[in-house]
Amino acid sequence: MFDIKWIRDNVNLFDEAMKRRGIEPQSDKLLALDDERKATILALNEAQKKRNTLSKQIGIAKANGDDRKAQNLMLKVAELKKEVQRGEEKEREQTKALRDALAVLPNILAKDVPDGEDETDNVEIDNFGERVEFPFRAKQHFELGEALGLMDFEVAAKIAGSRFVVLKGALARLERALGQFMLDVQINENGRTEVNPPLLLHEKAMFGTGQLPKFKEDSFVTTDGRWLLPTSEVPLTNMVRENILSINDLPMRLTGLTPNFRSEAGSSGKDTRGMIRQHQFYKVEMVTIATAQMAEREHEIMLKSAQNILKKLNIPFRTMLLCSGDTGDSMQKTYDLEAWLPGQNTYREISSVSIAGDWQARRMNARYRDENGKVHFVHTLNGSGVAVGRALIAVMENYQQEDGSILIPQALQPYMGGLEIIRAQ
């Protein structure tokens, strides 16, 4: 969300930034709303001031026992009262109108974000690992999993519907191992604080990070109006909502392992086979709360942390800088890590590392006090470190053998009780 005062001072910059997002110039409309609002406030303050002055005089008159004077003053104030009430109502409406208009606008893209339409215009900035050349046809993860008898989509459909999976035995454990491994790296090597948040969230929290109001069809709601977290970015970031933090608390580096729930409303027909796109999946998340000065460095640190996970698992991946058309509304700049999937013979997103600037902080009213006691909005960042479900896919496809067994990456073996290979029973 934007500061209307900033828009007023940066009309061209703002309209240009919206244009990059494919949005018509907004500043005229917004400034007009703000002008009306200001005029209302000015008149309202004037009326309130008069009312307060007279009311105090009534108090004094009564204290002095001058009832007639008090009576006179009361009549005067009665009129002002109506004026104040009208003004308050108008101000409330106008403020809400302005806020609603601002709430749906996307973040400003960073200067170094390349222009582009969609994911085909993203720019590769880094590449890690050798793609394995199999002397046989590489299978997709679901072929492997089903053949092992450890991955069952039919049972999942029976109990929950499509886009769910049931993992069993060593595969279930492998998924758990991946989550624990990643979390441990985040805590021990990347110095993040583990957080285990609620999975059901207030609407306010969903608004704070930008999932609401625009993208409500992407998430699930409960019967009592709570939202199932689509990513733990939401609870972790909203931990600082409506706070004024001390500068000493920053940067605040958090991590957590949670399930994520997504309706995938707009994705019917996409990735229908396998575990790529599910309604429910585990993900290790990184969230950093920082100052404006710290933020860019924290973004690079976070990117390295995510890359580090895949390197430890020895999964080939490339790092993409998302183009303007593919960068999420809440974000100024996003890197995606795409893991190589031999079975699909393609790269697929496995992590997304983004910087939001103060866009989320304004929505959350999350601030900090600097060395001089001045209050500023924090800057927020988040990234996956990494998606567990997709990491499972990447491990299976990259570590598969001709007979359909799967080697377990060395880094995971301690989490698998020393198991080195998963074979059909």
Place this chain on the structure above:
RNA sequence: GGAGAGGUGGCCGAGUGGUCGAAGGCGCACGCCUGGAAAGCGUGUAGGCGAGCAGUCGUCUCGAGGGUUCGAAUCCCUUCCUCUCCGCCA
């Protein structure tokens, strides 16, 4: 689910209709004092919005929203949250 208690500034805590954005204490900052420190003394110590180049001024905010009143932290209604006891339950 039933019965009760409560939500006030960074924290504790007073305030039950009148100049209260709010006593007092703690904490913190600065100054004095000291060789240095502690103690002591003094001063300061919310955020939003609006006006102004600025000093500053006005206004709003005592969980949230609404109402009563000339005037609300104080009265009424609604709602959220916390705590205690009982019941139920993982």
